Amino acid sequence: MIQIRLSHYEPCDPTEDCLGRTHIGYQEGMTEAEAFEAGRGVWKLKADRVLDQDEVQIINLDGTVVAVATITGITKCGDRQAIEGTLLTGDPRVGQPTTTPHLSRNPVGYFETSRAGHAGG
Template sequence: MLQIQIGPERPARSDDLLGRTTIGWREGMSEDEAWLAGRGIWKFNADRALAQHEVQIVNTAGTVLAVATITGVTKKEDRYALEGDLQRGDPRVGRPTAHPHRSRNSVGYFDE
């Protein structure tokens, strides 16, 4: 499983490659908003990411915000954005992740 940890919400750069106006996490955001905030833009190993079945978007407290099945990656300059099918209503959303994110990096890989 791929896990992406996002910090507090803040304005996105004016040239955000996904066209977002904000990035990061805020209380009360929907799964769709968490997916958009967390799916990119990251530096990661594209082959390793594609080898994962799913991605969890989590906040810095370790709460699962969204779960998606990975279907691909899109190259955005020297970084990547995940493509996937959001699993709306996944029972893990809103609960602590079973895989605490111990890395200082935003992107983590976990064997299941």
Template sequence: MLQIQIGAERAAGVGDSLARTVLGWRAGMSEDEAWEAGRGLWKFNADRALSESEAQIINTSGTVLAVARITGISKHGDRYALEGEILRDDPRVGRPTPSPHLSRNPVTYIRGGRSGG
């Protein structure tokens, strides 16, 4: 599983290629909002990302905000965005991730794939 950790909500830069106005996490956001905030734009190994079946978006406290099945990636300059299907109402959403984010980078890979449900 590919895990992406997002920080506090902030304004997106001018010309965000995903047409986002805000990035990051805030209390009360929906799974769709968390997916849009967290799915890109990142520097990662495209082949490795595509070899993963799921992506998990978490906040800096380790709470799962959204889970999606990875269906592809899109290239945006030297960065990538995930494409996928949100697994709405996944039982992991709203709970602490069973796979703590140990990387200093926002994107990491978790061995074992789907956890907790």
């Protein structure tokens, strides 16, 4: 699993954002889809490590899960990447404290739950 910790909500220029977003970060009241869109990119990711994982978990600064998605690929955005995935709307982890907090200052954390460990993976 990859975990992305969102900072505070701030506007951005959609003409300068490779995903065309109007904001990044998290604010209270966002939907799961909005949180996933804000959190899926753009990051300096290790593409091989991303593609070896099943899912991405988006958390806020308090460590609460705000979105979960399966990973289907990555999109290159200049020298950075965005995660492509299928949002798992209504996942029971959403709204709960993450069970795998990462202590790094880096907003992206990698956890050892790879596709290789799953049958047929």
